[in-house]
Each structure stands twice: as structure tokens, then as C-alpha cells.
Amino acid sequence: MNWIVLILAGVFEIGWPLGIKLSESSEYKIPWIGFSILSMTISVFLLWHAQKTIPMGTAYAVWTGIGATGAFLLGIIVFGESSTLWRVLSASLIVIGVMGLKLTGEH
Template sequence: MNWVYLVLAGLFEIGWPLGLKLSQTMSSKILGIAIAIVSMLLSGILLWFAQKTIPIGTAYAVWTGIGAVGTLIIGILYFGDSASVLKLLSASLIVIGIVGLKFT
């Protein structure tokens, strides 16, 4: 169950930079900022639950990896960020590292 908490924490980790970006692109900045704050809170709480049995180094690396790669994908798909081969290859190395941490 703690790995489920960790994955959810990583997904909410995507929410706070997304909320900040939305606050810059929407007419009402409040909604984007609220999304960011709620995402930060939920991400932190879920990470706290996950660390009850998952080592801190593993939990933190997986949490930030999910957040980084997820945010990269959101940026490419929805905000027109560049998707160079090197950028995608680098992101795939992060995913490989996350999977490696899960199975070691």
C-alpha cells in the first residue's frame, strides 16, 4: 500500500508546477494557485505515509522522478514545450532509474 501512496504522491507532485503554470495562463490566478497549494499538501502527506516502510532515499528519488517526468510530459502535450530526442531519452533514463529503485 505504501507504494500506492508513493505513486499518488508523485502524481500530485505534478500538480503544483501545473497549478503555477495555469495561474500564469488563466484570467483568474487564484484557481491555479489553489491547485498548486492543494497538490503540494496532498503530495507531502502521501509521501509521509509512503516513508513509513519505504526508505527515504528511495521514496524521495521515486517521488521527484514521477514529478519531473510527469511535468515534462504535461509541458510537451499541453503547453507546447519542445520534445527533442535527447530530452525524451533523458526522461526515459529517469523512468528506468525509478523502476530500478522499485525492484532493488
């Protein structure tokens, strides 16, 4: 169950850079900044909960990996950021690392 909570924490971790990005190009700056703060708060709360049974180092690496990869993909899909071979391969290494931590972890 705590792995599901950790995955949700990672998904909310994607929300804050998204909100910051949208606040830069929108007339609704304050609501998007509020969205970012809410995303951060929920993300950290869920990470705290997940760490009750998942080792801290594993939980943190998975959490940041999901956030970084999700933000990377949103940047490409939504904002048209570069998707060169090396960028995609580098992001793939993050995903492989997260999967390795899950498969070899204690919980």
C-alpha cells in the same frame, strides 16, 4: 500498499507545477495557485505516509521522478514544449532510475 501511496504522491507532485503554469496564462490566478498549494500539501502528506515503510532515499527519488517526468510529459502534450530526442532520452533515464529503485528496493 505504501508503493501505491507513493505513486499517488508523485501524481499530486505533478499538480503544483501545472497549477503554477496555468496561473500564468489564466485570468483565474488565485484558484490555480490554490490548486498548486493543495497539490503540494496532499503530495507531501502522501510521501510522509509512504516513508513509514519505504526507505527515505528511495521514496524521495521515486516521488521526484514521477513529478519531474509527469511535468515533462504535460509540458509536451498540453503546452507544446519541445520534445527533442535528447530531452526524451534524458526523461527516459529518470523513468529507468525510478523502475530500478522499485525493482531493487528493500520493500
